[in-house]
Amino acid sequence: MSAVAPVRGAAAGDLYRLVVRDLRRELRVVDGLIVNIALPVIIMVVFVYVFGGAISTGSSGLAYIDFVVPSVLLMSGGYGAATTAITIADDMTGGMMDRFRTLPIGGWLVPAGHVLASVLRNVVACGLALAAAVLLGFRPHATLTEWLLVAALLTGYVLAMSSLAAVWGLLVRSTQAAGAFSFVVLFLPYVSDGVVPAETMPDVLRDFAANQPLTPAVAALRSLLLDGVPMGSSGVVAAAWLAGLVALSLPVAAVLFRRRTSS
Amino acid sequence: MVETMNAIHSTPLTDAIHARGLTKSFGETRVLAGIDLTVPAGTLLALLGPNGSGKTTTVRILATLLAPDGGTATVGGHDVMREGRAVRRVIGLTAQQATVDDLLTGRENLELFAGLHHLGRRTARRRAAELLERFDLAGAADRRVGTYSGGMRRRLDLAAGMVAEPRILFLDEPTTGLDPRSRAELWAVIRELLASGTTILLTTQYLEEADQLADRVAVIHGGRLVADGSPAELKRQVGTERLVLSLARPEDVPRAHTALAALTPTARPAAQRPAARQDDRPAAQEPEQRDGWSEITLAVHGPGDLRRALDALHRAAVEVERVELRTPTLDDVFFELTEAAA
Numbered sequence: 001m002s003a004v005a006p007v008r009g010a011a012a013g014d015l016y017r018l019v020v021r022d023l024r025r026e027l028r029v030v031d032g033l034i035v036n037i038a039l040p041v042i043i044m045v046v047f048v049y050v051f052g053g054a055i056s057t058g059s060s061g062l063a064y065i066d067f068v069v070p071s072v073l074l075m076s077g078g079y080g081a082a083t084t085a086i087t088i089a090d091d092m093t094g095g096m097m098d099r100f101r102t103l104p105i106g107g108w109l110v111p112a113g114h115v116l117a118s119v120l121r122n123v124v125a126c127g128l129a130l131a132a133a134v135l136l137g138f139r140p141h142a143t144l145t146e147w148l149l150v151a152a153l154l155t156g157y158v159l160a161m162s163s164l165a166a167v168w169g170l171l172v173r174s175t176q177a178a179g180a181f182s183f184v185v186l187f188l189p190y191v192s193d194g195v196v197p198a199e200t201m202p203d204v205l206r207d208f209a210a211n212q213p214l215t216p217a218v219a220a221l222r223s224l225l226l227d228g229v230p231m232g233s234s235g236v237v238a239a240a241w242l243a244g245l246v247a248l249s250l251p252v253a254a255v256l257f258r259r260r261t262s263s
Numbered sequence: 264m265v266e267t268m269n270a271i272h273s274t275p276l277t278d279a280i281h282a283r284g285l286t287k288s289f290g291e292t293r294v295l296a297g298i299d300l301t302v303p304a305g306t307l308l309a310l311l312g313p314n315g316s317g318k319t320t321t322v323r324i325l326a327t328l329l330a331p332d333g334g335t336a337t338v339g340g341h342d343v344m345r346e347g348r349a350v351r352r353v354i355g356l357t358a359q360q361a362t363v364d365d366l367l368t369g370r371e372n373l374e375l376f377a378g379l380h381h382l383g384r385r386t387a388r389r390r391a392a393e394l395l396e397r398f399d400l401a402g403a404a405d406r407r408v409g410t411y412s413g414g415m416r417r418r419l420d421l422a423a424g425m426v427a428e429p430r431i432l433f434l435d436e437p438t439t440g441l442d443p444r445s446r447a448e449l450w451a452v453i454r455e456l457l458a459s460g461t462t463i464l465l466t467t468q469y470l471e472e473a474d475q476l477a478d479r480v481a482v483i484h485g486g487r488l489v490a491d492g493s494p495a496e497l498k499r500q501v502g503t504e505r506l507v508l509s510l511a512r513p514e515d516v517p518r519a520h521t522a523l524a525a526l527t528p529t530a531r532p533a534a535q536r537p538a539a540r541q542d543d544r545p546a547a548q549e550p551e552q553r554d555g556w557s558e559i560t561l562a563v564h565g566p567g568d569l570r571r572a573l574d575a576l577h578r579a580a581v582e583v584e585r586v587e588l589r590t591p592t593l594d595d596v597f598f599e600l601t602e603a604a605a
Contacts, residue, residue, distance in 0.1 A: 010381055017378045025366040028407070095360030099423065102326055102356045103379045104348055262330060 014105045018113025019120065022087060026121055035083055036121050040076030040129035047072050047195070048136045058197030062226070069133045070221035071194025074157055074214060075186070076129035080122040081161035082182040087114045088169030089178035092260060107261050108254060111166050118162040119155060126154045140225040149235075150224050156242040157217060161185055163249035170256040194218040213241035279304040279431050279462035280325060284334035287320050287486075294320045296486040297334070300464075302479075304430075307453070307463040309473035312483035313597065318466040319359060321483070322435045325464065326356045339431055355424030356433045362420055365409040369400050369419050372408060373426055380427040387426075394422040398452065414445025421452065432456065434465040438472060450475055470596055474498070482600055489600045499564075501591050501599045506561040506569060508576070509585035513557045522579035523561065526571055562591070562599070 026032035052064040060067060088111050091097050100110050134140075142150065168181040189195055191205055192214035198206050209215050219234035280302035287295040295317045302308040312318050323329040325338055327347040336343045339353035356362075363372045370391055377387035395404045398418040403411060408419060417437060424432060434453070438446040453476055457463060467473055473480045474494045482490040482497070490497055510519060563569055569588070576583055 013381070014379055017375055021364065021367065021371075021375055024371070025364070028366045095358050095362035096364065098323075098328055098356065098358045098360070099362035099376070100379070101328055102351055102354060102424075103376065104351045104381070105379050 011106060011109060014109050015113055015116065018109055019117045022114055022117035023121060025087070026117070032083075035080050036125045037128060039079060040072075040125045041132040043075055044069075044072050044129050044132040044136060048133070048138075051195075055196055058199050060197060060229075062222075062229075065133070065136065065138050066222070066226055067197075068195060069130075069138050070218045070225065071189045071192065071214070072133070073126050073129050073154060073221065074194065074217060075189050077122040077126040077154055077158040078161045078185040078188070079182060080125045081118050081158050082165050082185040084114050084118040084162045084165035085169035085172070085178040085181040086175055087118075088166055089172055089175045092170065093174060097261065101261060108257055111170065111253060111257055114169075115159070115162045115166050118165070119158050122158040122162070123151075123155055126158070141227045142225050146224045150221060153217060153220060153224075153235075153238060153242075156239070156246075157213075160213075160242045160245040160249070163246050163253060166253045167249045167256065170253055170260060188212065188214050189218075192218060213238065213245065216241065278302065278337075280308075280336070280338050280464060282321075282325065282334065282336035285321065285324055285331045285336060286333040287317075287324065287329070287331050294486050295324075295331070298483070298486070298488060300325075300481060300488075302462055302464055304462050305457070305460050306478040307457050307465060307476055309477035309480045310464065310466040310483055311468070311470065311473045311480055311596070312466070313468060316483045317486040318483055319435055322356075322358075322433050322464065322466060326354055326433050327351055328356075352427070353429055354431045354433060355427065355429035357417075357420045357424045357435065357437055359435045359439070361416060363408050363416065363423055366407060368405050368407055369395060369411070369415075369422075370404040372419065373422060376423050377426040382427065390426055394425060398422045399448070412445075414441050414448065417441060417445065417449060418452070421449070425456075429461070431462045432464070434463060436466050436468065439468065446472075470591060482596065484597060484600065489597075497596070498591070501562065501596045504563050505589045505591055505595060506563045506572060507587040507589065508559045508561070508572070508583050509587075510557045510559065511582040511584040515581045516557045516559070518579050519559055519576055519581045522575040522581065523559070523572060526568075526575055562595070563588075 026036060047068045048065050052068065055064055055068075057064055057067040091100070091110055091114075097107075097110065101107050130138075130140075165181050165185075169178045172178050172180075191201075192198065192209050192212060194214055198209035198215065201209060216234040216237040219229075220231065220238045223229045223231040223234065278301050280300060282298060282300040285295050285298040285300075286293075298317070298321055300308065300310075300321070310318050310321060320329065324331045325336055325343060327338075327343050327350050330344060338350045341349040341353070343350055363369075364375070367375065373391035373394055374387050377390050378384070380387075382390060392401075392404075395401045398421065400415060400418060400422070403415060408416060411419065421434070421437065424434075437453070438449050441449065450472075453463065453465070457476075465472075465476065477494055480490075480492065480494055480497050481488050490500065492500070508519075510516060561568075561572055563572065573583065573586070
């Protein structure tokens with residue numbers, strides 16, 4: 001009942017207002033600033049300087065900075081995207097959702113606004129991480145088309161993680177539990193070919209790494225950003241993974257949202 | 264028959280809120296067991312009840328936040344279940360939980376809600392400024408709500424419910440937890456809204472609040488209405504005042520009871536505090552012991568009853584140490600009404 005489509009055209013304006021609200025909130029809490037601005041830079045510095053000297057890139061033959069930058073870009077965007085679970089849980093468990101639901105807007109716009117705001121701020125976080133990488137000596141070689149594909153892939157990854165985080169944020173009943181999603185997103189890159197070569201891992205982990213979305217996403221980014229790294233099927237596989245995750249999690253989030261706001 | 268049909272199927276235009284037979288259970292717990300409410304346009308109904316009596320559930324159903332299991336309700340002439348969006352266009356809600364954003368300023372909050380009401384940018388700004396002025400928040404307009412005092416936050420919450428100038432306002436315990444001064448300020452605002460023609464359904468735990476503001480009071484207990492009437496009628500029902508007599512000698516208590524029981528039914532030993540109620544014992548038989556005194560509480564109507572009570576005790580040679588008159592508390596009202604219903 002509460003999710004009837006709003007007046008045509010009004011939804012875009014409502015979404016815009018909710019996104020502005022989310023971005024304002026994010027800029028006003030120290031956590032938000034750290035996650036979105038400081039963390040991408042810190043992760044980049046830690047991997048390139050602290051771990052970089054000790055980690056061999058195996059058969060890829062890449063310098064460690066070239067090897068690791070793609071996964072650090074994904075970490076930077078992904079970690080920020082995970083906080084979507086918290087912003088949504090905050091609204092759902094506090095009184096804000098009651099306020100929004102007595103307004104003549106589609107209630108689903110509230111979680112949708114959080115997801116969209118997350119995409120915006122985390123694409124920016126990816127950009128900051130990339131700038132930090134360049135300062136640390138990363139030298140990308142990409143054509144305009146390749147840059148656009150890099151942007152599309154990062155945006156797709158952030159959207160997929162934000163949508164998954166939205167599902168989690170709607171499932172749990174407290175803000176604290178919502179925070180747990182960050183760990184999933186934080187760990188996923190480590191068990192991919194992104195941080196250390198997957199060929200050095202035990203069998204089980206290597207199989208996992210070969211069949212999770214981060215590995216093809218990292219491979220595609222490397223190919224797009226660097227010269228002489230073949231793309232193979234990684235771009236298509238990565239795109240299929242991300243599209244699949246978004247296509248699965250958005251309807252689930254919609255159903256969960258409806259369930260939480262009716263009865 | 265015809266009358267019953269009308270009551271169920273049509274809503275007189277003068278009734279802003281009209282509910283019949285609302286029921287709601289959460290799992291095994293029955294929260295509402297059939298609530299009938301009518302609030303004529305431009306009046307204030309106070310829904311008076313303790314925690315867990317079903318006040319908030321009733322408000323949430325009427326504000327389209329919760330679907331009832333059974334019964335019907337119209338708000339502003341629209342069915343709350345089938346025409347939720349139309350209802351939301353005419354109502355404002357101030358819930359118990361804070362429903363404003365702590366990280367935004369007061370002005371940003373109001374402009375956000377005004378925008379989501381599709382008022383248009385310029386109108387939204389003007390409306391926010393007006394409300395900040397009206398609710399005495401202009402000085403704090405550009406501070407984050409997180410820095411506001413409890414009273415300021417409630418006023419902002421109320422203002423947030425008012426951005427679209429709703430005809431019908433739901434206030435769920437608007438003054439709970441406020442200091443007396445903030446409460447008085449909020450009452451003044453509520454009276455002003457009422458004077459400007461707004462229909463208000465207010466829930467409260469305080470009889471005094473209902474008395475101060477309401478045209479009619481509905482007392483809710485265990486998901487049922489146990490009384491419904493004007494504050495004056497309600498008070499007549501429970502006695503306007505409580506007479507607390509402290510006896511000098513505890514051994515006089517039975518004699519005092521006998522003497523008082525012989526009085527007219529208007530002045531009879533009345534409800535005691537919740538302690539007695541939990542015991543499920545007739546309250547006046549177990550007078551409270553305090554500082555070596557024994558207290559007896561009576562419901563009295565005016566000075567005549569007071570004089571009669573003291574005369575009766577004097578004749579029975581009961582020595583009264585102290586006499587105190589107080590207004591009935593919600594406890595008194597409930598004990599009286601639920602006792603009568605039992």
